[in-house]
Each structure stands twice: as structure tokens, then as C-alpha cells.
Amino acid sequence: MKKQTDHTPWCRDHKGTVYTFEEYFDFMKDFHGYPAPGLIIGGRMVDIALERFPKGTLFDAISETSYCLPDAIQMLTLCTTGNAWLNVVDLGRFALTLYDKHDGTGIRVFLDPGKMKPWQEIMNWFYKLKPKPEQDNQLLREQIKAAGSDIFSVREVQVAPRYLEKRSKGKTTDCPQCGEAFPSNHGTICRGCQGDAPYS
Amino acid sequence: MKKQTDHTPWCRDHKGTVYTFEEYFDFMKDFHGYPAPGLIIGGRMVDIALERFPKGTLFDAISETSYCLPDAIQMLTLCTTGNAWLNVVDLGRFALTLYDKHDGTGIRVFLDPGKMKPWQEIMNWFYKLKPKPEQDNQLLREQIKAAGSDIFSVREVQVAPRYLEKRSKGKTTDCPQCGEAFPSNHGTICRGCQGDAPYS
Numbered sequence: 001m002k003k004q005t006d007h008t009p010w011c012r013d014h015k016g017t018v019y020t021f022e023e024y025f026d027f028m029k030d031f032h033g034y035p036a037p038g039l040i041i042g043g044r045m046v047d048i049a050l051e052r053f054p055k056g057t058l059f060d061a062i063s064e065t066s067y068c069l070p071d072a073i074q075m076l077t078l079c080t081t082g083n084a085w086l087n088v089v090d091l092g093r094f095a096l097t098l099y100d101k102h103d104g105t106g107i108r109v110f111l112d113p114g115k116m117k118p119w120q121e122i123m124n125w126f127y128k129l130k131p132k133p134e135q136d137n138q139l140l141r142e143q144i145k146a147a148g149s150d151i152f153s154v155r156e157v158q159v160a161p162r163y164l165e166k167r168s169k170g171k172t173t174d175c176p177q178c179g180e181a182f183p184s185n186h187g188t189i190c191r192g193c194q195g196d197a198p199y200s
Numbered sequence: 201m202k203k204q205t206d207h208t209p210w211c212r213d214h215k216g217t218v219y220t221f222e223e224y225f226d227f228m229k230d231f232h233g234y235p236a237p238g239l240i241i242g243g244r245m246v247d248i249a250l251e252r253f254p255k256g257t258l259f260d261a262i263s264e265t266s267y268c269l270p271d272a273i274q275m276l277t278l279c280t281t282g283n284a285w286l287n288v289v290d291l292g293r294f295a296l297t298l299y300d301k302h303d304g305t306g307i308r309v310f311l312d313p314g315k316m317k318p319w320q321e322i323m324n325w326f327y328k329l330k331p332k333p334e335q336d337n338q339l340l341r342e343q344i345k346a347a348g349s350d351i352f353s354v355r356e357v358q359v360a361p362r363y364l365e366k367r368s369k370g371k372t373t374d375c376p377q378c379g380e381a382f383p384s385n386h387g388t389i390c391r392g393c394q395g396d397a398p399y400s
Contacts, residue, residue: 066281092386113374160400179313198264
């Protein structure tokens with residue numbers, strides 16, 4: 001990719017810190033390991049949502065895909081997997097929503113197939129119209145940058161009440177089998193000892 | 201909490217950057233929103249796993265709880281929700297594993313109930329022996345710092361083969377109902393239109 005020398009903002013975080021395309025690349029490598037196209041696009045999507053969201057509102061987030069987009073949200077807002085302000089709802093749609101955690105009103109930003117058509121390399125990547133080795137990664141990044149906000153649509157949404165509830169762990173007790181602590185509402189022994197442990 | 205002036209390392213990241221207790225507090229506030237006790241502890245747990253893991257190995261991570269620990273992993277390694285190198289397996293156990301993504305050999309670090317007993321305020325918090333308003337947050341932080349690595353146990357594990365497979369999205373197509381793109385293996389219409397959308 002050509003060295004970016006312009007100072008045009010690409011995205012911002014919840015505190016208002018602005019990232020140029022180039023600065024955001026460094027941030028992506030540091031957090032996600034590499035500047036994935038979906039994450040580049042995701043940065044702009046979070047920016048659009050933040051821009052429309054009333055300042056000072058406490059918000060939670062939904063990512064409708066488990067690919068890339070959750071990381072754009074985690075990098076640019078305080079909504080994370082570990083604090084559960086980020087909800088990944090695996091619908092496989094490239095869309096995110098920031099919503100008021102009290103009343104559920106939100107802004108949904110989504111990649112709009114109708115608007116992507118003029119950008120052939122974005123189409124090649126997103127719909128896998130060409131095998132990955134034949135895709136032109138530099139052109140893809142240039143098209144993502146040039147397209148900017150033009151490939152998204154935005155709408156206001158009302159998030160369902162179950163996403164407004166605070167999660168509760170209940171009582172914690174020690175498992176009589178492995179001896180480790182677990183939420184007692186999981187059963188008499190922990191889920192690991194019930195056969196769900198990821199080890200062989 | 202008393203101002204920390206010592207330079208004792210509390211944790212490090214995958215690149216070897218070292219954080220003191222105080223520096224890690226700033227990092228937690230910036231990523232997670234607040235310095236949650238489970239996240240303070242989690243930093244040390246990641247540190248223990250990284251220390252025992254052979255340098256240069258490509259690793260993935262498992263968190264056995266959805267609370268806090270996934271964020272310690274995301275903050276200190278390149279394993280994230282969005283790149284799927286982090287797997288949250290909701291067993292409700294306060295344990296994490298870093299594992300070789302090729303052969304599945306790993307290091308599991310877990311909070312060990314037997315070793316926590318000398319630390320009354322950690323017990324009060326973890327088992328909710330006192331209602332939250334009666335817990336002493338400053339004492340809790342002091343005990344977490346003083347306990348250091350003493351409250352964990354470590355063992356070598358073999359991660360099950362299903363955690364070594366690369367995820368695959370398959371073909372992407374447009375939903376005839378909403379018009380948005382989705383993985384065609386989800387059905388003839390997207391999951392959002394099948395009734396799984398988080399909106400009302």
C-alpha cells in the first residue's frame with residue numbers, strides 16, 4: 001500500500017480521539033494482529049454510529065457478525081466481551097448497533113449491498129468473487145478508503161428488552177469433582193466436569 | 201487506593217511490554233471502562249501463561265468464563281473476539297488457557313479455591329460472602345497485589361481438536377427479504393429475517 005500522508009480522519013473513539021487511515025492501521029495491527037479489510041471498514045462504521053449518538057449517553061453495542069466488527073467496537077468504544085457491553089449476535093450480517101443501555105434506542109449501521117456495487121474490489125473481497133490469492137489487497141484498501149461512508153446505510157432501531165437486562169452470575173460454589181469454583185445454577189457439578197471442557 | 205510508587209511488574213503483553221500495577225490500572229480503565237477485580241487478577245494470569253509459553257509459538261486462547269478474563273487476554277495478547285483467536289467457553293470457571301494453534305498443547309492457569317482462603321477480602325468478593333456495598337475495595341486490591349501469583353494453579357493441557365480448526369464462512373449471498381448479505385449456509389433467508397434479530 002502507498003504510504004498515506006494525508007491527515008483525513010478515518011475514525012474516532014468514544015473519547016473523541018481521531019485516527020487517520022494510517023494511524024488506524026497501526027492500531028489494528030496492535031490489537032487484532034493485522035489490518036483486516038472488515039476491521040478497516042468497521043472503524044468507519046463505529047465512527048458513523050458514534051457521530052449520530054447523543055454525547056454522554058451510556059451505550060452498549062451489538063455486532064451482528066463475529067468477524068472483525070466486534071474488534072472495531074472494542075477498539076473504539078468501551079464495549080467489550082469481558083464487560084458484556086458488547087453483544088455478538090451471530091446473524092452473519094455485517095452490521096453494528098450502538099444503543100442506549102437504558103431505553104434501547106439505537107443507531108444501526110450496515111454494509112449495504114446496493115451501495116457496494118461501484119467498488120469492484122470490495123465486491124471481490126466481500127462476496128469472494130475471486131479466490132483470495134487473486135484479490136488485489138492494495139486496490140481493496142484504496143477502494144475502502146475512497147468509498148468512505150458511501151457503502152453503508154444507517155437506521156434507527158429499538159433494541160429488544162432482553163438486551164437491556166444486567167447479567168447476573170448468582171451464587172458461586174466449589175465443584176465437588178474438580179474443586180474449582182463455578183456458578184451453582186449450572187448444576188451440582190461444573191460444566192467442565194459435565195463434559196463441556198475444551199480439553200482432551 | 202494508595203498511590204502505587206513501586207515499579208514491580210504486574211503483567212506483560214505478548215510483545216514483552218511490562219505493566220506495573222498502576223500502569224495496568226490505566227490500561228484497564230481505557231479498555232474495559234473500570235479496573236474490575238477479575239481483570240486485575242486476569243492480567244497476572246495471562247502473565248503466568250505467557251511466561252511458560254515457548255517464545256515465538258503462534259497461540260490461541262480459551263477463557264472459561266465470559267466475565268473479565270476475556271478482556272485480560274485481549275489486552276495482553278493478539279487473541280480477540282473479532283479474529284477468533286480467543287474462544288470463550290462459558291464454563292463459569294475462572295481459568296484461561298493459551299495453546300499452540302497447531303498441536304493444541306497448552307498452559308491452563310486457574311484461580312485455585314484452596315489457595316485463596318488466606319485472603320479474606322478476595323474470598324468476600326469472589327464468593328460474594330458480603331454484599332457488594334460492604335466489601336472493602338481498597339483492601340481487595342491490596343490483597344490481590346499482595347497475593348500475586350499465589351492464588352493460582354497451573355497445568356499443562358491438550359486442547360480438543362475442534363479448537364484447532366480454522367473457521368470458515370462459506371458462500372455469501374444477499375437475503376431476498378432484507379437485502380443484506382449473509383452466509384448462504386444459514387438458510388434461504390438470513391437469521392435476522394428468520395426471527396433472530398435483536399430488535400423489536
